[in-house]
Amino acid sequence: MTTVLPVRRPGAASALSPAEDKRSTAGARAARARQIAGRTAPWLVRGVMGAAVLVFALLAVGPHVLGYRTMTMLTASMAPEIEPGDITVATPIDLTDVTEGMVITYHMPVDDGSLVTHRVVSVEHAPDGSVLVQTKGDANAEIDPWTARLQGDTAYEVRAVVPELGHLVTALRTPVLNQVLLYGAPVLLAGWLLMTIWRPARATTPAVDTDDETKEDQA
Known part of the structure; x- marks a missing residue:
């Protein structure tokens, strides 16, 4: 049995696969x-x-x-329903509609009278038309150590929270x-x-009249 082996001509070089043009690849990526x-x-x-x-x-x-009124919650007294950094959205309601379980925003009757947002735990209607409420933060163990007198015609109930x-x-x-x-x-x-x-206009490709090309080929 005879085996025929290919013989390379003297001086012939092996064909190499074309090298990838890295510059063109980088340019394409940059363009992309x-x-x-x-x-x-x-x-x-x-x-x-x-x-x-x-x-x-x-x-x-x-x-x-x-x-409506918005207020940024600064403490965790109403967590986890209202966390520090959340914004509360409170809408006005009639003062006589304030009931237990509502979360309201009102001025504390102590210190500098700053706003507080807590849940109502008790409601009492005074003879002069004002409403006396006691409140508590959901995360607090004790009821707030004051009784707030809500005066005027409206109170503000928290309706939404923006986290x-x-x-x-x-x-x-x-x-x-x-x-x-x-x-x-x-x-x-x-x-x-x-x-x-x-904004640059998108380039449009001109339409090709295929009928004319067919006629020219046939001619």
């Missing part, structure tokens, strides 16, 4: 990254602006237009972020408007 960034940036700016508008509407416009938003509001009140918002918000708005106005 720029394309993604170009598509993402407008939506990012819109998201930031939209969130800022919603927060502004909730905290600044809504209380004046719809009459964690109070941390953002507190951060926005710092001097550094105030300066950033003062100068950064107009820049973001201007950039968004410019991107909207100067």
Whole structure:
């Protein structure tokens, strides 16, 4: 049995597979990254602006237009229903509608009279039309050591809780972020408007008349 082996010509070199052009690959990746960034940036700016508008509407416009009140919870006395840093939204109700079990926001009748949000545990209607309430924080072991007199025509019952938003509001009140918002918000708005106005038009591929090409081939 005879085996035939291929013989390489003298001086012949082995064929090598073409090397990958790393520069072209890197350029393609960079172009792809720029394309993604170009598509993402407008939506990012819109998201930031939209969130800022919603927060502004909730905290600044809504209380004046719809009459509700917002307050940032500073303590854990109402945990886990209301955690520190959450924002409560309280709406006005008739004073005579205050009942046990409600979570209300009112001024403490002690110290500096600051606002507190606690649950009503007892209600008493006084002859002068005012309402006397005792309250307690859900996480507290004891009832609050005072009896609050609710006067006027309305009280404020907590209707909704916005988690964690109070941390953002507190951060926005710092001097550094105030300066950033003062100068950064107009820049973001201007950039968004410019991107909207100067957005490049998409290139369109001209239509091909297939009938003409068929006629030319047949001719």
